[in-house]
Amino acid sequence: MSLKLWQGCSVATMLPNPAVPYGLIEDAALVVDGALLRWVGERRDLPPELARRCGQQHDAGGALITPGLIDCHSHLVYAGDRSDEFELRLNGATYEEIARRGGGIASTVQATRSASPEELKTQSRVRLQQLLGEGVTTLEIKSGYGLTLEHERKMLQVARELGQEHAVSIRTTFLGAHAVPPEFAARTDDYLDEVLRMLPLLQAEGLVDAVDAFCERIAFSPAQTARLFEAARQLGLPVKLHAEQLSDSGGAELAAGFGALSCDHLEWLSEQGAQAMAKAGSVAVLLPGAFYFLRESRLPPVDLLRRHQVPMAIATDCNPGSSPCSSLLLMLNMACTLFRLTPQEALAGVTRQAAQALGLPDRGVLAPGKRADFVLWDVRQAAQLSYALGANPCIQTIFNGEVR
Ligand code: DI6
Ligand code: FE
Numbered sequence: 001m002s003l004k005l006w007q008g009c010s011v012a013t014m015l016p017n018p019a020v021p022y023g024l025i026e027d028a029a030l031v032v033d034g035a036l037l038r039w040v041g042e043r044r045d046l047p048p049e050l051a052r053r054c055g056q057q058h059d060a061g062g063a064l065i066t067p068g069l070i071d072c073h074s075h076l077v078y079a080g081d082r083s084d085e086f087e088l089r090l091n092g093a094t095y096e097e098i099a100r101r102g103g104g105i106a107s108t109v110q111a112t113r114s115a116s117p118e119e120l121k122t123q124s125r126v127r128l129q130q131l132l133g134e135g136v137t138t139l140e141i142k143s144g145y146g147l148t149l150e151h152e153r154k155m156l157q158v159a160r161e162l163g164q165e166h167a168v169s170i171r172t173t174f175l176g177a178h179a180v181p182p183e184f185a186a187r188t189d190d191y192l193d194e195v196l197r198m199l200p201l202l203q204a205e206g207l208v209d210a211v212d213a214f215c216e217r218i219a220f221s222p223a224q225t226a227r228l229f230e231a232a233r234q235l236g237l238p239v240k241l242h243a244e245q246l247s248d249s250g251g252a253e254l255a256a257g258f259g260a261l262s263c264d265h266l267e268w269l270s271e272q273g274a275q276a277m278a279k280a281g282s283v284a285v286l287l288p289g290a291f292y293f294l295r296e297s298r299l300p301p302v303d304l305l306r307r308h309q310v311p312m313a314i315a316t317d318c319n320p321g322s323s324p325c326s327s328l329l330l331m332l333n334m335a336c337t338l339f340r341l342t343p344q345e346a347l348a349g350v351t352r353q354a355a356q357a358l359g360l361p362d363r364g365v366l367a368p369g370k371r372a373d374f375v376l377w378d379v380r381q382a383a384q385l386s387y388a389l390g391a392n393p394c395i396q397t398i399f400n401g402e403v404r
Contacts, residue, residue, distance in 0.1 A: 002055030004032040004401070007043050009060035012382045013366040014067055014351045021344055022382045023365070030065065032372040035401045040366050060376055063395055066347065066385070067366050068137025068373030070354035071328050073264050073285050073315035075175075076131075077124040077155050077162075078145045080111030082320045105145075105179045108320050112145040112155065121158045127318060128162055130326040132404070135375035135394045138169040140315075140358055142212055144178030147191075149198045152176055156207035167399040169373075171358050173240065174202055177213035177220050177228050192224050196231050203235055210261065210359075214242040215251035222254050229258040238359055244268040245290070256280035262313065262357040266305075267291065267298045274301065278308040283357035285313045286341075286349070288334035289323035302339055312341065313357045314349035332386040343383040372401035 011030060013023035029046045031039040031054060039050055085103045089095075098104060112120065131139060141159040146152040156172050163170030176195035184191035202208050211232040215225045219242075229239045238261050243251030245265035252263040252273035263269075263277055264285035277284060284305050291300075305312055314335045317323040325331070328350055335346045355364025363371045378393040379385060385393070397404040 005054035075319035079115035137373040144175030
């Protein structure tokens with residue numbers, strides 16, 4: 001098979017090496033064999049016989065190449081928006097008033113249930129295309145605005161179809177335990193029974209890669225979350241959790257006990273929680289968009305995570321209520337400015353660590369044998385990717401070994 005060569009670039013491999021920030025290779029060459037990387041290194045070391053077999057040769061014109069970006073936490077599939085609520089609030093309405101008018105998460109559930117699969121897909125595609133335009137090659141999408149078997153299935157099918165119709169790899173997460181729908185008001189345990197009925201059915205249809213829940217005073221308790229995770233374990237599905245976003249409920253420790261891929265948000269994470277995550281190898285997914293949009297003041301304990309060597313990922317949390325955001329590059333900037341991550345940590349957070357948060361060891365770094373998903377950027381230094389606000393220096397994205 002004919003190989004493809006990229007040269008005239010520097011490559012941020014993102015391989016962890018304390019002596020080489022970003023795993024950077026200057027004056028690099030990269031050889032693609034089908035959907036995989038065959039060779040990555042300094043151009044002068046490229047074996048001549050390999051170079052000869054490269055049918056396609058690309059001059060990257062001095063671009064910086066990074067792994068394809070990975071958004072490991074999104075609620076990208078939903079209908080409608082909540083800009084009316086945003087405006088009401090800025091005109092002085094209180095949370096209760098908005099809730100009484102049917103606002104909040106319930107309004108997105110209502111809009112998502114009412115939307116046809118085609119409408120839902122059309123609206124979600126706009127956000128997907130924004131992410132793709134910034135070099136995203138892998139994206140997680142959660143359900144959780146349907147909250148019935150029929151509508152959760154619809155959301156997950158739309159997510160899968162978006163993945164088939166675009167050059168992007170999509171992982172779906174069942175978040176039936178996102179909120180208690182109005183028809184189950186004050187009957188959380190009954191609704192959870194319903195969620196437990198949905199899970200094996202949706203899994204059997206091939207719609208579920210992982211299971212998530214919103215563990216919070218206003219949503220599901222740790223005991224309820226544990227019931228769900230027990231069911232996931234029986235089905236062989238990995239879990240992750242919205243944990244410690246608004247209070248310390250001990251969710252991270254609970255999730256770590258189930259070997260969670262990740263615990264997400266974590267503003268209120270305790271030392272015990274961090275220890276448990278480190279032991280379990282769970283990734284801390286930080287979501288600066290939600291922190292910013294909800295005007296939170298409690299920062300996620302980044303130093304604690306560093307101290308316990310818990311890997312940190314960054315994601316958009318793209319959703320209409322707490323993070324109406326479809327820019328992963330903006331999240332890089334906000335992870336640095338708001339959470340004080342270094343630009344290197346931030347970039348690792350949307351590449352290597354985000355891959356780990358999704359349980360995908362085949363991507364997130366550029367090395368032989370890994371997927372040929374990578375991005376050419378019009379920047380000279382990797383830090384520029386987190387430095388600029390609202391810029392998009394993406395020149396070209398290669399997905400599955402093909403120019404996208
Ligand atoms: N945490 C959040 O911040 C969002 N969901 C969650 O579990 C809020 C979702 C929404 O308001 O629509
Ligand atoms: Fe979320």
